[in-house]
Amino acid sequence: MKRGSWLLWGSALLVYGFLYLPLAIVVVYSFNDSRLNAEWVGFTWHWYDVLFHDEQMLEAAGNSLIIGLVASAVSTLLGTAAGYALYRFKSRVLAILVLSPIAIPEILMGVSLLIFFVMLNLTLGLVSIILSHVAFCIGFVAIVVRSRLAGMDDSLIEAARDLGATPWKAFRLVTLPLIMPGIIAGALMAFTLSIDDFVITFFTAGVDSTTLPLQIYSMIKIAVTPEVNAISTLLMLLTLFLIVGASKLAPGALRAA
Amino acid sequence: MSAAWRASLQRFLITGPPLVYLLLFFGIPTLIMVLASLRLPGEFGGLAPLWETGPSGTELNLSLESYGRFFSDSLYAWLFFKSFLYALVTAVACLLLAYPLALLIARSPGKRRDLLVLLVILPFWSNFLIRVYAWMIILGPESVLTRTLNALLAGLGIAPVELLFTPFAVLVGLVYVHLPFMVLPLFANLEKHDPALLDAAQDLGARSWQRFWRVTFPLSLPGVLAGAALVFIPALGIFAIPDILGGTDSILIGNVIKQQFLDARDWPFGSVLSMVLTALAVAFAAAAAWVASRQRL
Known part of the structure; x- marks a missing residue:
């Protein structure tokens, strides 16, 4: 190899190290037999045991799961329609509405939804969290579905129409199966985004409901124990699983979003 | 019908x-x-x-009382300026870290390229708080890094330093969280470069640094600009990173907005701050788009 490419590989490896070392440390210390995240003392499952007996954490996990499932289902439906509309009708208003929530600082969406829900007299809780999550997940699903449609050969639809299929039939039998991997990838992404969201949930959750990220935040702020590392490790495993799945279904989709 | x-x-x-x-x-x-x-x-x-x-x-x-309050106290203008500086330093640091990585990925063969891209994306999809928390461990007073650093400093006769709850910790967190946003647009740009251009430059006698500065880098400016906007704009409004990794001296505008809505409960004033933040975010996005179109980047 030339000198230049050694330099490139060397610096790239350092940056990969920078990306992964912190996460590796979180995982390693989740098995550490010490309250402090400072020094390796010995191996233990203790913190996982603590985690699975932590009522609040389990409740938060349950909430996150419900929110993630409902929000990803609704946003997949709406996001698929939005992606189709963006591709087929090139609606500019819709494009702005779909992309803005992704582009602006998250805190702005969080506080404006807080004002909105309070003005509607809606009690903050699971419902307000789900409504908010759907709003920012739609865009991600729409982008993946749109890019999948853009990669599709339009003459397939024309062929189906020439053979006598109604527009609906052509959509159901030709378009839908072809874009299905994109839709599933979008759904997985929406679920991941919902499960992981902190900022918008922080403003729209109210006082009585908690989710995993909110629970992690309050533990980080008040009393850190390696239980945080344990729940972090499990969450990272889940994300890894979902995102690798999504990237297998729709290569390039994650990059587009 | x-x-x-x-x-x-x-x-x-x-x-x-x-x-x-x-x-x-x-x-x-x-x-x-x-x-x-x-x-x-x-x-x-x-x-x-x-x-x-x-x-x-x-x-x-x-x-217009809340707007009056905003414009009569220079503290808030200073907070916006400080957030601007933090976001700017973050964008520059991300660019320096992301460039070699993006270049390497763009010059890798197909299969390996996909894997390398996935490796950049994966940390981005892991939970945001976990990524910030990781730095709380690494920079903590008892951590291996802090103790090693302070042992070295002691050897040189310098007083020990703290890493956590400092502006430095906030910047590290900001760079860490936003890095993938810089790598991906850069890579998407570099991937499209025609390798024949570099061969031509070499045939004309350009050395490797010249080939980089006079061919690759100018061509990659649209990617740099896109990445900078994607890092800079979200970094402007961040509140959780200063909240977790910063001390009292690293409060940014996002923290004050959060405070107005949840602690001080002065919603009109919080809304004023949010409006100014929105205006800034839109202005920077528009400026980036304008520069891109003007330069035909």
């Missing part, structure tokens, strides 16, 4: 639901925030009633 009518019905049925949803849960809340910035704070937090019926008839409770 005529074909044209059917087509517009179809369009309406597909565009309608997501459009209505996003208008309701993104468009209207944003407009309400504009209105909230003109209202008066409520007696017990939140907002005062919009209408008030007094002895002199019904009055509309709108005022």
Whole structure:
């Protein structure tokens, strides 16, 4: 190899190290037999045991799961329609509405939804969290579905129409199966985004409901124990699983979003 | 039913639901925030009633008071400027770290390229708080890094330093969280470069640094600009990173907005700060788009 490419590989490896070392440390210390995240003392499952007996954490996990499932289902439906509309009708208003929530600082969406829900007299809780999550997940699903449609050969639809299929039939039998991997990838992404969201949930959750990220935040702020590392490790495993799945279904989709 | 009518019905049925949803849960809340910035704070937090019926008839409770407060105290302008500086330093640091990585990925063969891209994306999809928390461990007072550093400093006769709860820790967190946003647009740009250009430069006698500075880098400017916008704009409004990794001296505008809505409960003033932040974010996005179109990047 030339000198230049050694330099490139060397610096790239350092940056990969920078990306992964912190996460590796979180995982390693989740098995550490010490309250402090400072020094390796010995191996233990203790913190996982603590985690699975932590009522609040389990409740938060349950909430996150419900929110993630409902929000990803609704946003997949709406996001698929939005992606189709963006591709087929090139609606500019819709494009702005779909992309803005992704582009602006998250805190702005969080506080404006807080004002909105309070003005509607809606009690903050699971419902307000789900409504908010759907709003920012739609865009991600729409982008993946749109890019999948853009990669599709339009003459397939024309062929189906020439053979006598109604527009609906052509959509159901030709378009839908072809874009299905994109839709599933979008759904997985929406679920991941919902499960992981902190900022918008922080403003729209109210006082009585908690989710995993909110629970992690309050533990980080008040009393850190390696239980945080344990729940972090499990969450990272889940994300890894979902995102690798999504990237297998729709290569390039994650990059587009 | 005529074909044209059917087509517009179809369009309406597909565009309608997501459009209505996003208008309701993104468009209207944003407009309400504009209105909230003109209202008066409520007696017990939140907002005062919009209408008030007094002895002199019904009055509309709108005022520019909160905007006045914003412009009369230079503290808030300073906070915005500080957030701007943090976001700027973050974007520059991300660029320096991301460039070699993006270049390597773009010059890798197909299969390996996909893997390397996935490796950049994966940390981005892991939970945001976990990524910040990781740095809390690494920079903590008892951590291996801090103890090693302080042992070295002691050897040189310098007083020990703290890493956590400092502006440095906030910057590290900001760079770490936003790095993938810089790598991906850069890579997408570099991937499209024609390798023949570099061969031509070499044939004409350009050395490797010259080939980089005079061919690759100028061609990659659209990617640099896109990445900078994607890092800079979200970094402007961040509140959780200073909240977790910073001390009292690293409070940014996001923290003050959060405070106004959840602790001080002065919603009109919080809305004013949010409006200014929105204006800045939109202005920077528009500026980036303008530069890109002007330079035909």
